[in-house]
Amino acid sequence: MAPIASRxxxxxxxDIKILDxxxxxxxxxxxxxxxxxxxxxxxxxxxxxxxxYMEFGxxxxxxxxxxxxFGKWKFCDEEDIRGIVGTNESDxxxxxxxxxxxxxxxxxxxxxxxxxxxxxxxxxxxxxxPTAVEMIQDAVEKGYETTVNLMAVSKxxxxxxxxxxxxxxxxxxxxxxxxxSFGAFYPEQIERLADMYLEIASKTGKTIGFHGxxxxxxxxxxxxxxxxxxxxxxxxxxxxxxxxxxxxxLESLLAFLKNPKYNLYPILGFLSNDMExxxxxxxxxGYDTSYxxxxxxxxxxxxxxxxxxxxRTDYTNFYQEVMDIE
Amino acid sequence: MAPIASRxxxxxxxDIKILDxxxxxxxxxxxxxxxxxxxxxxxxxxxxxxxxYMEFGxxxxxxxxxxxxFGKWKFCDEEDIRGIVGTNESDxxxxxxxxxxxxxxxxxxxxxxxxxxxxxxxxxxxxxxPTAVEMIQDAVEKGYETTVNLMAVSKxxxxxxxxxxxxxxxxxxxxxxxxxSFGAFYPEQIERLADMYLEIASKTGKTIGFHGxxxxxxxxxxxxxxxxxxxxxxxxxxxxxxxxxxxxxLESLLAFLKNPKYNLYPILGFLSNDMExxxxxxxxxGYDTSYxxxxxxxxxxxxxxxxxxxxRTDYTNFYQEVMDIE
Numbered sequence: 001m002a003p004i005a006s007r008x009x010x011x012x013x014x015d016i017k018i019l020d021x022x023x024x025x026x027x028x029x030x031x032x033x034x035x036x037x038x039x040x041x042x043x044x045x046x047x048x049x050x051x052x053y054m055e056f057g058x059x060x061x062x063x064x065x066x067x068x069x070f071g072k073w074k075f076c077d078e079e080d081i082r083g084i085v086g087t088n089e090s091d092x093x094x095x096x097x098x099x100x101x102x103x104x105x106x107x108x109x110x111x112x113x114x115x116x117x118x119x120x121x122x123x124x125x126x127x128x129x130p131t132a133v134e135m136i137q138d139a140v141e142k143g144y145e146t147t148v149n150l151m152a153v154s155k156x157x158x159x160x161x162x163x164x165x166x167x168x169x170x171x172x173x174x175x176x177x178x179x180x181s182f183g184a185f186y187p188e189q190i191e192r193l194a195d196m197y198l199e200i201a202s203k204t205g206k207t208i209g210f211h212g213x214x215x216x217x218x219x220x221x222x223x224x225x226x227x228x229x230x231x232x233x234x235x236x237x238x239x240x241x242x243x244x245x246x247x248x249x250l251e252s253l254l255a256f257l258k259n260p261k262y263n264l265y266p267i268l269g270f271l272s273n274d275m276e277x278x279x280x281x282x283x284x285x286g287y288d289t290s291y292x293x294x295x296x297x298x299x300x301x302x303x304x305x306x307x308x309x310x311x312r313t314d315y316t317n318f319y320q321e322v323m324d325i326e
Numbered sequence: 327m328a329p330i331a332s333r334x335x336x337x338x339x340x341d342i343k344i345l346d347x348x349x350x351x352x353x354x355x356x357x358x359x360x361x362x363x364x365x366x367x368x369x370x371x372x373x374x375x376x377x378x379y380m381e382f383g384x385x386x387x388x389x390x391x392x393x394x395x396f397g398k399w400k401f402c403d404e405e406d407i408r409g410i411v412g413t414n415e416s417d418x419x420x421x422x423x424x425x426x427x428x429x430x431x432x433x434x435x436x437x438x439x440x441x442x443x444x445x446x447x448x449x450x451x452x453x454x455x456p457t458a459v460e461m462i463q464d465a466v467e468k469g470y471e472t473t474v475n476l477m478a479v480s481k482x483x484x485x486x487x488x489x490x491x492x493x494x495x496x497x498x499x500x501x502x503x504x505x506x507s508f509g510a511f512y513p514e515q516i517e518r519l520a521d522m523y524l525e526i527a528s529k530t531g532k533t534i535g536f537h538g539x540x541x542x543x544x545x546x547x548x549x550x551x552x553x554x555x556x557x558x559x560x561x562x563x564x565x566x567x568x569x570x571x572x573x574x575x576l577e578s579l580l581a582f583l584k585n586p587k588y589n590l591y592p593i594l595g596f597l598s599n600d601m602e603x604x605x606x607x608x609x610x611x612g613y614d615t616s617y618x619x620x621x622x623x624x625x626x627x628x629x630x631x632x633x634x635x636x637x638r639t640d641y642t643n644f645y646q647e648v649m650d651i652e
Contacts, residue, residue, distance in 0.1 A: 009514055186582070187513065187547060188335060188554065216578055217540075221513060221547030228514065239615075251615060252542055255622050256512070268641035271615055276639050287613075289565075289577060289597055296581050313602050315594035 007228055012258040015232045017052035019209075020250055023073050024055040024097050025235075025242035030283045032057055032071035039073070039084050041274045042238070047090045048266035049254060053119060055095045056081055061104040081116055093118035097149070098135060100128040105135050112143030119145040122173075126156050126164050133171045140172040147209055147233070149177040153193070154184040154298050165200045175207045175233050180222060183215025183245055183291065184298040187225040194229035209233035212248050214240055215295025217287050219248040224256065238267060239275045241283075244301035245291035284308065289315050297322045333554055338584040341558045343378035345535075346576055349399050350381040350423055351561075351568035356609045358383055358397035365399070365410050367600045368564070373416045374592035375580060379445060379559075381421045382407055387430040407442055419444035423475070424461060426454040431461050438469030445471040448499075452482050452490050459497045466498040473535055473559070475503040479519070480510040480624050491526040501533045501559050506548060509541025509571055509617065510624040513551040520555035535559035538574050540566055541621030543613050545574040550582065564593060565601045567609075570627035571617035610634065615641050623648045 006013050022042060023034060039056075046054045057073030065074060072080045076096045088094060094117050098105055109120060120139035124132035132148055139146045148168055153161055168176050178190070178197050185193070190210075197208045210226035212219035212235070223234055236250030251267045290304035293315070299322060307318055332339050348368060349360060365382075372380045383399030391400060398406045402422045414420060420443050424431055435446060446465035450458035458474055465472045474494055479487055494502050504516070504523050511519070516536075523534045536552035538545035538561070549560055562576030577593045616630035619641070625648060633644055 009512065186335065186550060188550075214543075217543050217546050217575070220543050221550075224512060224514075224547075249543070249618070252618055255618070264645070265642055268615070268645055272639050272641050289594070292575070292578055292581070313598050315598050316591055319590070319594055 007230070010258070012260070013227075013232070014259065015207075016227065016257060016259070017233050018250070018253060018257070018262075019053035019055060019095065019233060019235050020046050020051050020237065021055040021097075021211075021235050021247070022237040022241050022250070024057050025237055025247055026285075027057055027071065027073050028243040029241060029285045030071075030281070031069065032073040034071060034073060034278075036084070038274050038278060041270060043084050043092070045238075045266040045270040047092045049263050050259075050261040051092060051250070051254075053093045053095050055097060055121070056084075057096060059096045059098045059103050059105070059108055059120075061102060061108065063104060064102055076117075078110060078115055078117075085116055088116045093145070095119035095121055095147075097121045097123055098139075100124045100131050100135065103135070105138055109139060109142060109144075117144065119147065121147045121149055121177075123149045123151055125151055126153070126160055129164050129167055133167065136171050136173045146173045147175040147177055148173045149179050149209075149211060151179050152181045153179060154182055158196075162196065162200065165197060169200050169204045169206060173206065175209045176201050177209040177211055177233070177235075178226065178231065179211045180213055180219075182298055182300060183213035183219065183295040185212075185222060186216075186218065187221050190222045190225045191229060194226050194231050198230050207232050209235065211235040213242065213295075213301075214245040214247060214287055215291040215301065217292075219246070220252050220256075223248045223253060238270060241275075241285055244285065244305050245287050245295070246285040290318055293319050293322050297326050299326055333556070336584070338586075339553075339558070340585065341533075342553065342583060342585070343559050344576070344579060344583070344588075345379035345381060345421065345559060345561050346372050346377050346563065347381040347423075347537075347561050347573070348563040348567050348576070350383050351573055352563055352611075353383055353397065353399050354569040355567060355611050356397075356604075356607070357395065358399040360397060360399060360604075362410070364600050364604060367596060369410050369418070371564075371592040371596040373418045375589050376585075376587040377418060377576070377580075379419045379421050381423060381447070382410075383422060385422045385424045385429050385431070385434055385446075387428060387434065389430060390428055402443075404436060404441055404443075411442055414442045419471070421445035421447055421473075423447045423449055424465075426450045426457050426461065429461070431464055435465060435468060435470075443470065445473065447473045447475055447503075449475045449477055451477055452479070452486055455490050455493050459493065462497050462499045472499045473501040473503055474499045475505050475535075475537060477505050478507045479505060480508055484522075488522070488526065491523060495526050495530045495532060499532065501535045502527050503535040503537055503559070503561075504552065504557065505537045506539055506545075508624055508626060509539035509545065509621040511538075511548060512542075512544065513547050516548045516551040517555060520552050520557050524556050533558050535561065537561040539568065539621075539627075540571040540573060540613055541617040541627065543618075545572070546578050546582075549574045549579060564596060567601075567611055570611065570631050571613050571621070572611040616644055619645050619648050623652050625652055
């Protein structure tokens, strides 16, 4: 699929929307232990900046995860979100992520009329797609907007990926996400994959989203490439906060897009104040050679996260270790 | 110009060469005050890694710059380079950079037969091209390989740029560099510019190089884009060390290219040992929101470097200041 003509660098595309997942992907850095002040200021900054969606965290099952091990945004109880947003009298929509197999969605996801949540994002591996489809169906019936975030596709064969996408294209989901879980893709691959996703999904009127990781410092570049192909829902996090090497920097994305409704200043203010405060707590993420190596090897960053936690810098040994994993 | 067929992600292009400019662009971070051990280990690592060129620094005039204000790689005296490489019995070629107006090239650049230097890179602004052409002529007559690095082209009109490139295409230079001095370009712009450079330069058999900066975390992505268009001489620095936000990370580039002659391990070893030591001296570079803003505004990073030196984090004020500069 050729680049969409309206995707001009000097203009803007009104169909493009931004989702801030600082709390959700960033929560993987600090076990979701954000102060209420941080979360309130993030919400206010996103509202003022014209960000389209803000993800508060996961809707994890308390039968599986101990509430004492995590901050509240691992679970996103209705009253906790309302404690920040009240009834959310703003244009910002609220999303939560629901992992296949880790969410008691029938019990924990309320009807939309009883919730301030607007969108449920179902995260699934390729082999869990049938369950994901049931979860999407449940969310649609409860009245939500929906996305499905198909993870770790850099490890999936194209044949299986196409088959999975065909099933998702027949589901009730609104948006199918292209996800670069391991920061392994180069822009040329995003170009091909986004075209594949768009071709399959457009047959049934679905839109495509993109969620990148910064292992090879390509999260922003891959997001720009996805935009050129016609992807329209874009994930970012402030200061790139997210697991391991982190995500696409929301501030870069907001500055790149030229939609007049977006305003960079509130995000800059949040960076100066709240993000600087948060960094003092010792939360660490962002590019390192170790993440470059796991990205290169197309593998989960957990070995690099451990390497960083142990303050190791012996990259030669680490490269060997990563090759032994694969 | 369509992407070159041989530029396959799963293969390699033997025409592509890498130039390590850690000492030269990195020297702008610490006034070229590298220890001899650092420089020797860098040379050894580059030789073992199969890097094609290593740039030792600038050939600055001692009439203009005080030798007490800088380390020796600002001047690259012949005996200093020989102190590291001897007679350079390796496949690694040695380059130095010669700035228009800041180099006494007639006096300070020896005949190639009397030097271990293989390549002279002339750095020029658009209005200095006639002088650059004379300097290139001098270097060619002395027997050197040559490049011309046309700086700050993100501030030059396309009409002037084309006219300048036509002059350079008629000169004796081997390679014309596309340079993103301010880290202002997006990959889509690199695609267009690389095509323009290639079209003009190929008429007289010149090749094209690329030198990026990482202000918007796009140095690697822009380098990859340049590769796809047919650019064949690529600058990188270890750990991205370079002025402000730094450059394209040489280790990412080496890992991306699949030429069997390249070997990542010696670079990883250098990162673990020598770069970690150097960081302890307090030398600072790399992405920050302030560099993203100067990149966005297509302006010199010096205001952001000052902002970082003063440990400021008030990005909202800084954004205003950058807009006041422009």
